[in-house]
Amino acid sequence: MDSTDAIKQLGGGSLLIAWQLKNKKVLIVGGGEVASQRIESILTADAIITVLSPEKGLHPRTRRFIELRADRITYHDRPFQGPEELDDKDMVLTALDDNDLSQRIVEMSRERRIPVNAADIPDLCDFYFGAQIRDGPLQIMISTNGNGPRMAALIKGRLQKGLSGLEGEAITKIGQLRNKLKERAPGVGGQLGKQRMKWMTALCNSWDMEDFTVLDDVMMEKMLDEGWNKDQHVPTVQEMGVSRLEKRSSHSTPTIPYLTIATAFLAGAAFSATLLSYWRRS
Ligand SMILES: C[C@@]1(CC(=O)O)C2=NC(=C\c3[nH]c(c(CCC(=O)O)c3CC(=O)O)Cc3[nH]c(c(CC(=O)O)c3CCC(=O)O)/C=C3\N/C(=C\2)[C@@H](CCC(=O)O)[C@]3(C)CC(=O)O)/[C@H]1CCC(=O)O
Ligand SMILES: NC(=O)c1ccc[n+]([C@@H]2O[C@H](COP(=O)([O-])OP(=O)(O)OC[C@H]3O[C@@H](n4cnc5c(N)ncnc54)[C@H](O)[C@@H]3O)[C@@H](O)[C@H]2O)c1
Known part of the structure; x- marks a missing residue:
């Protein structure tokens, strides 16, 4: 990537970022199907929403969001009136x-330097929406940069097939562990920061992602006691006593992914007993 040619050729894409919208004010003009999808995305980001649309134009999903999320959505049953609608947005x-x-509306927003997306005019958008995969803290956005939105939806399906469905849970656990580590080794940057990053990176690299899902509070403390606090050793799955017999392979199979050895033994024993009694009867 750092070759001269590669650097000279950079361009032609858009910036992929995870925009933090918590408690920011978002104006949505229109209440149809596309607006309902926008509302869903924006609610997910904890923003405060104003929806402007004559009542007769509301899609049933938009209506439901307005009814159920009055804590976040203010609805005005009227057409867009003028630039003052953009105040504070x-x-x-x-x-x-x-x-x-x-x-x-795009022009008015631009005058006020407010970022704007117009669902029907890609050329005038400051940013595009994309197809989304969400699993707890995991957020994947697929963008074709305006070329083929339907293709983005189809690629989402392909990617979902490649995920175990446990990634979000694993990331949640890693987030908790990182917070605990930061409590033990506080501060920003410096030598300690480098060591913290090195330990976390080595740990994430050395375990199977799914193994992190079994961590609980006690195990996390143990990892830090016997790992970080002992010369920043990176504990192995075996050292932590994490036993994994079965791994969920597909996003769509909601099976229990991890069985303890005892549970598996009991399940195995019960199966053999059933088989034996069947043989005896026949
Ligand atoms: C990804 C997704 C996210 C979302 O909207 O949340 C999204 N469009 C989705 C679906 C979809 N949209 C359309 C179809 C019909 C088939 C087709 O045209 O392909 C389908 C298919 C369907 O409904 O399945 C029609 C359409 N879309 C745009 C225009 C205006 C135009 O192009 O002029 C027209 C009318 C075109 C016309 O009149 O012919 C414009 C945009 N749509 C974008 C995003 C942005 C570019 C993102 C990218 O390139 O990746 C961009 C530029 C602006 C923006 O919206 O931010 C969501 C799928 C989510 C999912 O299913 O997971
Ligand atoms: N970006 C995308 O993903 C995508 C996908 C499909 C369609 N589109 C485009 O997005 C637009 C919206 O699509 P839709 O399916 O939601 O349309 P829709 O006809 O269901 O909704 C239009 C909405 O605009 C409202 N409206 C009309 N005039 C208004 C005014 N003066 N003030 C306030 N609200 C007003 C109506 O009440 C209605 O709620 C279309 O132009 C379509 O071409 C974009």
């Missing part, structure tokens, strides 16, 4: 069947 989204109005 941190982001503006249009999802309108009126291309001219959409364009004017």
Whole structure:
């Protein structure tokens, strides 16, 4: 990537970022199907939403969001009135069947330097939405940079097939462990920061991702006591007594992924007993 040619050729894409919208004010103009998808995405990001649309144009999903999430959504049953609608807003989204109005709202937003997305005018968008895969803290966005939104949805399906469905849980556990580590080794940057990063990186690299899902509070403390606190040793799965007999292979199979040896033994014993009694009867 760092070759001269590669550096000279950088460009033509968009910046992929995880925008932090918590408690920011988002205006959505329009209440149809696309608006309902926007509301879902924006609610996920904990923003405060204002929806503007005549009541007769509301999609049933939009209606449901408005009814059920009054804590986050203010709804106005009226058409867009003018630039004052943009006062205090941190982001503006249009999802309108009126291309001219959409364009004017983009211009108004631009004058006020408010980031704006117009669902019907890609060329004027400051950012695009993408197909999303979410699993707890794991967020994957697929973007075709405006070329083929349906393709993004199809690629999402492909990627989902390759995930175990346990990644989100594993990441949650890693997040908890990182917080505990930061409590033991506080501070930003410096030598300690480097050591912390090295330990976390080595740990993440050496365990199977799914193994992290079995960690509980006690095991995390043990890992830090017997790992980090002892010369920053990276504990192995075996040292931690993590026993894994079965790994969930597909996103769509909601089986219990981990069995303790005892449970597996009991299950095995019960199976053999059933088999034996069947043989005796026949
Ligand atoms: C990914 C997704 C996310 C989301 O919307 O949340 C998304 N569109 C989705 C679906 C979808 N959209 C359309 C179809 C019909 C088939 C087709 O046209 O392909 C389908 C398929 C379907 O519904 O299955 C029609 C369409 N889309 C845009 C226009 C305007 C235009 O292009 O002029 C038109 C009318 C075109 C026309 O009139 O012909 C524009 C945009 N749509 C984007 C995102 C941005 C680019 C993202 C990217 O390139 O990756 C961008 C640029 C702006 C934006 O919206 O931010 C979501 C799938 C989510 C999922 O299923 O998981
Ligand atoms: N980006 C995407 O993913 C995507 C996908 C499909 C369609 N689109 C485009 O997005 C737009 C919206 O699609 P949709 O299916 O939600 O359309 P829709 O017809 O269901 O919704 C249009 C909404 O605009 C509202 N509206 C109209 N005039 C208004 C005004 N003056 N003030 C406030 N609200 C007003 C209506 O009440 C309605 O709720 C279309 O232009 C479509 O081409 C984008």
